[in-house]
Amino acid sequence: MADILALKETFDKGDMYGLIKAMPQNLEEGIKLGRDANLMRLEQETFHSVVVAGMGGSAIAGDIARSYLYRQIQIPFVVCRYYRLPAFVNRKSLVICCSYSGNTEETLSAYDDAIVTGAHIIAITSGGKLAHKAESDGVPIVKIKGGLPPRAALGYSIAPLLMILERLGLCEEQSEALSQTALQLKNWAALYDPADDKNPALDLARQIYGTIPVIYSGYERLNAVATRFKGQLSENAKILAFTNVFPEQNHNELVGWHKLYDLDKKYTVVILKDSQEHKRIRARMEIVMQYLRDKSIKVILLENLSGQDLDRVFYFIQYLDFTSYYLALLNGVDPTPVNAIDYLKEKLAN
Incomplete structure (x- = not known):
């Protein structure tokens, strides 16, 4: 297979490697942004529900917060990827509208919906129409x-979001x-250096190369990580990927591995296992791994490190972001452009 440094030089025109590597600095800046944000008396309010409205790379921060805080937040917390907010949103709801560009039409529509309902609103954005509306x-x-690229700005969206939830007494x-x-x-970033022969992200990319990844995880903490990985594989590596969670996968999708139309060699199952996974989820993962391997399906089990919850979540995010990057290089594509999305937006605008 071609030398990875040569592929990086040839295809990484937008320096996606540098953007992924910069996540810890973005987190640090995001902490300050969230700490210093003027919440305009919202810290005195009591909320009955939280909705994060966003799409794509802007919505994933809401997903990560929802799964990471699953056992902390005492009120309903949902992520809305749509033009309209759920019917339960009212004057006691907090709606956090996340649009990196500030011009995401679904998020702008959800913002207008929040105004109509009288909900409390916070905007997280770099500018655009959302900033104008909020001002x-x-x-x-x-x-x-x-x-x-919005997907490279995760540190700037997740850190302020978590800081806001803390300041409002919700976590x-x-x-x-x-x-x-x-x-x-910062310490882990050295593991993913393209010059390192033991680079685990490059190794995983090579194992996935030429196949369709199917990503499974537990429900707590890592379900949003699986969603993030799926999105990164699509946007960076330009391939299809699919995801599901334990235990839900065991109640339907598991049966679907029976009839594969001679495509069994075209799938790679990646299972993300948290070191603090529920004991019954661990048992289900082991059984499913053996079941799939008995069917000659390639299965890769990834386990994170011990440590605090947020470390374990971001260990996987960094690892898998770099994996999607190296798979892009192996696929001979520039990981930064998203031409299909640009095409769609152009057609919608017309």
Whole structure:
């Protein structure tokens, strides 16, 4: 297989490698943005529900917060990827509208919906129409750095989001956990150096290369990581990928591995296992791995490290972001452009 440094030089025109590597610095800046945000008396309010409205790389921060805080947040917390908010949204709801560009039409529509319902609103954006609307309506804004692909701005969206939830009394203190995770990510980044023969992300990319990844995880903490990996494989490596969670996978999709139309060699199952996984989920994972291997399906089990919850989540995010990057190089594509999405937006605009 071609030398990875040569492939990096040839295909990584937008320096996606540097953007992925910069995540810990982005987290640190995001902590400050969330800590310093003017929440305009929202800290005195009591909320009955939280909705994060966003799409794609902007929505994934809501997914990660939802799964990471699954056992902390005491009120309903949902992520809305649509033009309209759920019917339960009212004056006691907190709606956090996340649009990196500020011009995502679904998020702008959800913002308008939130205004109509009288919900409390916060905007997280780099600018655009969302910033203009929020400024006009007197809505608190967390202004984040612009000029990045939204998926590369995760640190700028997740850190302010967690800090806001902390400041509003909806979860435990987060700044220390975020700072520790940023430090860990800086240390771990050396593992994914393209010049390192033992690079685990490159090794995983080589194992996935030429196949369709099917990603399974537990429900707590890692289900959003699986979703993130799927999205990164599509946008960076330009391939299809699919995901599901335990235990739901065991109640339907498991049966679907019976009839594969001679495609059994075209799938790679990647199972993400948390070191603190529920004991019954661990048992289900072991059984499913053996079941699939008995059918000659390639199965790769990935286990994260011990440590605090946020470290374990971001260990996988960094590892799998780099995996999608190296798979892009192996596929002979530039990981940064998303031409199909640009095509869709152009057609919608017309």
